[in-house]
Every structure is written in structure tokens, then in C-alpha cells.
Amino acid sequence: MQRAHRRGRSAAPDLDRVGMKILSISDVVVSLVQSPAIAQRFSDIDLVLGCGDLPFDYMEYIVTMLGRPLFHVYGNHAQHKRLSANGTLRSAHPEGCINIHRRVINYRGLIIGGLEGSMRYREGPHQYTQREMALQALSMAPQLWLNRLRYGRAIDILITHAPPFGIHDGADLCHQGFLALLSFMDRYKPRYLIHGHTHLYRQDARRVTRYNETLVVNTYGYQIIEIDETTLGRAGGS
DSSP: OOEEESOOOOOSOOTTOOEEEEEEEESSOOTTTSSTTHHHHTTTOOEEEEOSOOOHHHHHHHHHHHOOOEEEOOOTTOOOEEEOTTSOEEEOOOTTEEEOBTOEEEETTEEEEEEOOEEOOSSSSSEEOHHHHHHHHHTTHHHHHHHHHHHSSSOSEEEESSOBTTSSOOSSGGGOOBHHHHHHHHHHOOSEEEEOOSOOOSTTSOOEEEETTEEEEEOSEEEEEEEEGGGSOOOOOO
8 A cells, every 4th residue: 555644643663564654855844853753753764755945954854863864856945055164155965865866766675766956937056947857857767767677667756846747836937847747757657756846835735646657746844655565566676
């Protein structure tokens, strides 16, 4: 079974369970997550996925307190500078976190890829036109086809910052989704596409949408996703 949950206190680890439990985060710091009780509340989390626009110290706090890997992509408001001891700004990346933009990794048999950024709406990093994002996605094709040969499937989860075009996106250019993500789902059929970027302010806002064989999840704030590993048909891992 695969489930997407919005919130809820995690139980103690079940050593007999076969599911991989994932904490996905994006866009906003959640006090429930950045809490002294994080290790108890999310004790059964196996993996953390970041979908962009989060402060480095928040991501590093999660990695430190949970002791789990955090794979992420950058958003259009990504932090890239950090104040050094002498008062100057220096280039930086979140420590202990792994950027998987345009990469495909195999974690315990779960195949995960990433595509960063939003639609280009002004000058700045991590912004792409529709054509540019199509090229970004195309660059992942050799890894994905190799996975299909090795494992019988290309990818299980794609994390992005922006949503696919027409799914959870907005009318303004900044929040418009990418057509390339629709093509990606059509071609490679990930179980999940997890994104951020689209802020949710209402309890009844649409957060999960099925697109053919893919469940598209807006992880604004955080989500907990559980995957039954016995259904992956995996062959090895890294």
C-alpha cells in the first residue's frame, strides 16, 4: 500500500514492517518538524526528501536530529550564502544534504530522481523556460533507461520544486507548472512526483492528484509517504 499523509505523530519503529516511510518537506519551516521532539515524533522515518525553498539550518537540523539521509532539489528562492565567522558572506550548501538535481539515485532499492527550479519569470538562478526544463529532464534519460533495463522500471519517485503543468500550478508565470514533467510521467511512470512551490493556505486545498500511473503530491510544509518495499521488485541498491 502507498499512502500520503498530511500530519500525525509517528509511532515507535515497527521492526517487522516492510514499508519505507518518507518525510517530504518544502517551502516553509514547520514548528512541528523543527521541534525538540522531532526524533520521537518521526522516529520511524527512513528517508527525507526536500523540494526546495527551505533554510539550510532547517534542513541540517532535520538531518542531525533524525540521522537519516536527506536528498533535495533547490527552489527559485534557494539560499546560497551563509555568514562566516568574520562577518562576510560565503557560498554554501546545506551540510549533510545531497542535491540530486538531474541525478537518479538508488536508496535501499528505491529509485529517486530530482529536477530543481521554477518557471523563469525574472533573472536569477534555478529558473527555466519550458524548453530549458525539457532539456534538463532529457539529460536524465540515459540513467532512466539503464534503470529500466536493470530493475524493470525507470524511477519510483521524482522530486521537483515546481509542479507539472496544469496540476497544482498557478496562472501567473512564476507558479506555472512545467510541461516537461507531464512528458516525464508519461514516459517513465514514477509512482510519485513530489513537488513544492505552490503554497497552500486552506485546509481543503487540493494536495494530491493522480495523473495516469503517478500520484502527484504537493508537499508544501511536510508530508509523510509510506511505500511498501515488497512491491518495488527491486534488484539491489546503493
